[in-house]
Each structure stands twice: as structure tokens, then as C-alpha cells.
Amino acid sequence: xxxxxxxxxxxxxxxxxxxxxxxxxxxxxxxxxxxxxxxxxxxxxxxxxxxxxxxxxxxxxxxxxxxxxxxxxxxxxxxxxxxxxxxxxxxxxxxxxxxxxxxxxxxxxx
Amino acid sequence: xxxxxxxxxxxxxxxxxxxxxxxxxxxxxxxxxxxxxxxxxxxxxxxxxxxxxxxxxxxxxxxxxxxxxxxxxxxxxxxxxxxxxxxxxxxxxxxxxxxxxxxxxxxxxxxxxxxxxx
Numbered sequence: 001x002x003x004x005x006x007x008x009x010x011x012x013x014x015x016x017x018x019x020x021x022x023x024x025x026x027x028x029x030x031x032x033x034x035x036x037x038x039x040x041x042x043x044x045x046x047x048x049x050x051x052x053x054x055x056x057x058x059x060x061x062x063x064x065x066x067x068x069x070x071x072x073x074x075x076x077x078x079x080x081x082x083x084x085x086x087x088x089x090x091x092x093x094x095x096x097x098x099x100x101x102x103x104x105x106x107x108x109x110x
Numbered sequence: 111x112x113x114x115x116x117x118x119x120x121x122x123x124x125x126x127x128x129x130x131x132x133x134x135x136x137x138x139x140x141x142x143x144x145x146x147x148x149x150x151x152x153x154x155x156x157x158x159x160x161x162x163x164x165x166x167x168x169x170x171x172x173x174x175x176x177x178x179x180x181x182x183x184x185x186x187x188x189x190x191x192x193x194x195x196x197x198x199x200x201x202x203x204x205x206x207x208x209x210x211x212x213x214x215x216x217x218x219x220x221x222x223x224x225x226x227x228x
Contacts, residue, residue: 037214046205046218047155053212090155094213098171099145099157 002026002093004102011108017079020105022091024072035095038067038076041104042087050089051076083109112136114206114219121225122196132189132206132219139187140164143209146180146191149221150202160209161189196226 003025012018028035034054039047049058051067054074064085066077078085086109091102117131132144145160159170161180168180177200179192189206203223207215 033212035212039215046207046221047215048218049214049216052210052214052216058216092155092214097169098173099213101155101157103154 001098002028002096002100004091004093004100006089006091006102006105008103009106009108011110012081013110014083015080017077018081018085018107020076020078020089020107022069022074022076022102024074024093026095027071028093028095029070030095034070034074035093036067036069036074037092037094038065039090039092040085040087041090047090078107081107081109112208112217114208114217116204116206116219116222119223119225121227123228124197124226126196127192127194128196128224130191130193130204130206130222130224132191134187134189134208137208139182140184143211143213144180144182144189145207145209145215146178146189147205147207147215148174148202149205155205158191158204160213163187163189193224196224198226200224201226 005023036054038051041047055067088104088106090104113135115133122128140163143160146158148156158174158178161168181190203221205221206219208217
């Protein structure tokens with residue numbers, strides 16, 4: 001199985017930039033597509049798709065969110081951070097079965 | 111508007127089975143996969159498997175083979191997941207999620223809490 005590694009928590013100040021990383025145990029790129037996706041989950045809610053295929057913003061997601069990276073190293077950036085962004089952020093790979101998620105990064109406000 | 115409406119919370123006894131439902135609307139059910147995912151309290155998300163709405167073809171995470179069985183009813187655009195031989199390790203929130211052809215989850219149900227307790 002492909003293992004995705006995320007830092008457990010990140011504390012940032014409002015209106016600053018948050019950078020959340022996800023490292024994979026194997027390359028998740030194939031034929032120019034990064035099979036890396038990002039989700040936001042608030043307590044008691046279902047996850048919400050933010051970014052798919054590495055860098056494509058999902059429908060209705062503000063441009064404050066962006067995704068980058070390739071191969072085994074990926075980043076979700078939130079700039080600037082707003083109070084409503086307090087949540088846990090998960091990366092997910094779909095290069096290989098089984099589809100797997102990172103353990104999540106909890107975004108906190110300083 | 112795409113909507114996925116899951117059935118209500120379940121309290122089941124150890125050793126029993128439970129069938130969860132996910133009724134969809136707002137898109138062509140037979141053109142997409144539906145995935146089921148598990149999230150234990152305070153834990154990360156696990157993918158259980160997926161099923162194609164068009165022909166019922168399935169793919170499972172090896173970890174959940176024998177535990178979960180996925181089916182669909184195209185006539186009602188509803189996906190189902192049977193969970194069998196339940197133990198305390200099956201107590202969790204279960205989500206259904208529409209799955210894109212590149213296997214990311216673009217719409218999610220609200221989740222259903224399954225509690226296994228005697």
C-alpha cells in the first residue's frame with residue numbers, strides 16, 4: 001500500500017500563509033497527472049474536496065487554496081488563512097489500489 | 111445539485127450485520143463509481159471499496175474483503191453497503207462518496223454512525 005505522511009498539526013496566525021505537506025512512499029504521478037488530492041474536514045462533518053490531481057481547484061473552493069508538487073512530495077497552501085479554515089486537512093492518493101489517505105494535519109490558529 | 115443522502119445511525123449487537131444506504135440525486139448514477147469509506151473516532155479515513163453504478167462492478171480494499179459487500183439499485187439510484195460479523199472495531203462513521211474516474215471523491219454523504227454494542 002502507498003503510505004502518505006502528514007505532520008499532525010500546524011499553527012498559523014490569521015491572514016498568514018499555511019503550508020501543509022504530504023509525502024508519499026511511492027511516486028503517485030503517471031502520464032503527466034499527479035494522483036494526489038486534498039480534502040478539508042471540520043468536526044462532525046464529512047470531508048470536502050479542495051484540490052484534485054495535484055493542483056486543480058475543486059468547484060466552489062476559494063482561490064486562497066492551492067496545491068502543488070509532484071512525484072512523492074506535495075503541498076497544500078492556504079493564503080491567507082481565515083478563521084473558517086480551522087479544520088483537519090487530508091491528502092489522498094489514487095495512483096494505486098487500495099486508495100489511501102494521510103493521517104491528517106490539524107490547522108490551528110496561533 | 112448533486113446530493114448523497116445516507117440512512118440514519120445504527121446501534122447493532124456484536125456478531126450481527128447491518129445494511130447502510132446512500133440515495134443519490136442530481137447526476138446520472140450509472141456513470142460514476144460510488145465509494146464507501148470508514149472513519150473511526152479521531153482517526154483518519156480508510157477506503158473500503160467502490161462499485162460502478164452502471165454494471166455493479168466492484169473493487170475492494172483487501173482489509174475489508176469479507177467484511178463489506180457493496181451493491182447498487184440503479185432503479186432508485188441508491189448504493190448499499192452490507193457489513194457483516196460486526197465487532198467493536200467496526201464502530202465508526204461510514205461515508206459514501208461519489209468517485210471520479212481518477213478516483214478522487216468529489217461529493218460525500220453526511221456520514222452514518224454505526225455503534226456495535228451489546
